[in-house]
Amino acid sequence: MALLIGILAAGLAICEMGEKSAQNDYIAKQIAVNDTWSFYQAKAIKADIATAQAQVLKALSSNSADPALATAARAAEARAQHETSDPDGGEGKAQLKAQAEHQTEARDHQLERYHQLEVVVGLLQIAIVLASVSVVTEVAAFGLVAVLLGGLSFLGGVVVMAFI
Structure with a gap:
């Protein structure tokens, strides 16, 4: 029975390392x-x-003969469009939203792994307690x-750590 308790403790240690790794991955992904x-x-x-700058400049340029105002308004519109969508650089609002949603899925997956390993660790701890009770009470059913x-x-x- 002592060998069983030792084996269960080793399994517990391995699963706790996996649990901690999943937790750390979750935290890193949450930060990202x-x-x-x-x-x-x-x-x-x-x-x-x-x-807003483009709208103000357009309004001003409609009342003025200065072509610089119209040029500045077009430049502001181009900047607004670039901030909204930047497929080449991948840093427009649309691209960042897609990236954040993908990162959220990966984060949620790590949280799921962490919770599954948390259950495994709890069950292994219970198994160790039952093995210890078997030694103390000499009831083989607990073992x-x-x-x-x-x-x-x-x-x-092992399945959670290797495949999920």
Whole structure:
């Protein structure tokens, strides 16, 4: 039974490393999502400012004979369009939104992995307790349940770490 407890503890340690790794990946991906959405918001503000600037310059140019105002209005419109969509640079609002949504999916996947491994770790801890109870009470059924629960939990953890 001591060997079983040792094996379960080793499995627990492996699954806890996977759990911690998934948690760290989730946090890193959350930071990336936050950064991308912040960049998106900055682009939105810049686009709105450029649009407002273009509207003001257009209004001024309609009352003035100065061609520089019309040129400045067109430049502001071009800036607003560039901030809204920049397919070449990938840093327009539209591209940043798509990137943030993709990052959100990846982040949510890591959160799912973390929660699954959290359950595996909890079940392995219960299996260790049951094995210990089996030693103290000399009831073999606790040991059998510990073997089944621990084995299935560890296999589940391996599947989550390797394939999910």
